[in-house]
Amino acid sequence: MKVWKSFFSGIKDAVLRPKMVFVLWLVNFLFASVLYFLVSGFLTDVLSRSGIAESLIKKGDFNVILDILTHHGGQAGTIFSVAIILFFLYILASLFLRGGILFSLAESLPSSTEKNKERFASIFFRGAGRFFGRFFRLMIYSLILWAGFVLINAIFHFLVGIVTSSGDNERMIFYMFWARLVVFFFFYFFVLMVLDYARIKIVLENSKKVFQNMFWALGFVQNKIGRTLGLYYLLVITGVLITIAYWLLDSFISRHTMVMVLAAFVLGQIFILARSWLTIGFQAAQMRFLDSGRQLPKETGG
Numbered sequence: 531m532k533v534w535k536s537f538f539s540g541i542k543d544a545v546l547r548p549k550m551v552f553v554l555w556l557v558n559f560l561f562a563s564v565l566y567f568l569v570s571g572f573l574t575d576v577l578s579r580s581g582i583a584e585s586l587i588k589k590g591d592f593n594v595i596l597d598i599l600t601h602h603g604g605q606a607g608t609i610f611s612v613a614i615i616l617f618f619l620y621i622l623a624s625l626f627l628r629g630g631i632l633f634s635l636a637e638s639l640p641s642s643t644e645k646n647k648e649r650f651a652s653i654f655f656r657g658a659g660r661f662f663g664r665f666f667r668l669m670i671y672s673l674i675l676w677a678g679f680v681l682i683n684a685i686f687h688f689l690v691g692i693v694t695s696s697g698d699n700e701r702m703i704f705y706m707f708w709a710r711l712v713v714f715f716f717f718y719f720f721v722l723m724v725l726d727y728a729r730i731k732i733v734l735e736n737s738k739k740v741f742q743n744m745f746w747a748l749g750f751v752q753n754k755i756g757r758t759l760g761l762y763y764l765l766v767i768t769g770v771l772i773t774i775a776y777w778l779l780d781s782f783i784s785r786h787t788m789v790m791v792l793a794a795f796v797l798g799q800i801f802i803l804a805r806s807w808l809t810i811g812f813q814a815a816q817m818r819f820l821d822s823g824r825q826l827p828k829e830t831g832g
Contacts, residue, residue: 533760536822540765540815543635544807549650550631554806557627559799561620568609625665626658628813632733633657635814639734639821657733664732667740668725675721675748686713723762723816724748730817750820761819765812772808776801 544551634654690706728740728747737743751758776797783794 533757533764533819536761536815536819537764539818540811540813541768543638543814543818544811547634547810550634550654550810551803551806553630553654554627554809555799555803557623558802558806561616561623562802565613565616568612621669622666625669626662628658628729629661629665629733630654630656630658631810631813632730632817633661635810635817636733639817661729661733664738664740665729668728668732668744671741671744672721672725675724675744679717679721682717683710683714686710719759719762719766720751723751723758726813726816727751727758727820730813730820734817734821757819758816761815765808765815768811769805769808772801772804776804 631654634650634657637653687710690710694703694706724744724747726747727750728744731737731743731747732740779797780794783790783797785791785794
């Protein structure tokens with residue numbers, strides 16, 4: 531399947547799944563709300579007693595932050611610890627949801643041998659539960675790929691350091707700065723693509739061979755590097771455009787009245803909905819691309 535066809539098919543699949551978008555939004559909203567109330571409650575308590583709210587909000591005075599850490603470090607440390615725990619719980623929740631997304635999307639593929647008439651919740655959460663353990667193992671195995679990512683960037687950083695060690699050629703330093711960014715994001719997206727295709731293949735074939743599928747996906751992305759990257763970057767650009775649109779709209783909201791604060795909140799929720807929609811679009815487009823021209827094997831159980 532061509533890149534553009536996969537892209538538009540994936541976007542269409544995401545548009546046709548409002549319930550799935552809502553589930554992703556709800557999970558993001560719940561995690562963000564817990565963290566927001568923890569942090570805002572702490573800041574309200576600290577600032578109301580210290581009388582420095584105006585300085586923090588209007589000036590961004592670093593001394594204010596230092597004062598909070600000095601006099602309320604224990605409380606701040608507790609909130610930081612809770613934030614770390616929430617972060618890891620969010621990762622686990624994302625793995626759980628990813629199984630439901632892919633399992634639900636797989637049924638709409640042209641090669642699918644199963645046209646299930648079950649309710650959305652039944653299909654979604656059955657897939658989420660079935661593949662959570664496999665995706666968790668994939669996350670652990672992916673440390674091998676991330677180690678390679680760190681090594682490649684470290685080597686490139688070392689080579690750039692040699693080239694720019696004199697510090698005389700400002701143009702060269704400028705070019706090398708952007709070269710670092712290009713290398714960083716190229717391999718960052720490359721690893722993410724490999725993991726996406728590994729998860730997709732695990733779901734399509736109901737495979738339990740997680741480690742083998744990770745390296746299969748590595749070979750798949752390498753062999754079709756032009757098309758896989760083209761599709762991925764189209765989706766990334768879509769995300770960037772959504773983010774830019776959000777920033778532009780948000781910049782016009784002054785937040786001086788309760789109505790404008792409410793408007794900013796609603797806009798933020800729309801942005802989260804758009805991100806949730808794009809998450810589904812990412813998976814759907816790449817699944818369409820991978821599935822094109824292949825026959826989906828029958829389920830083997832488990």
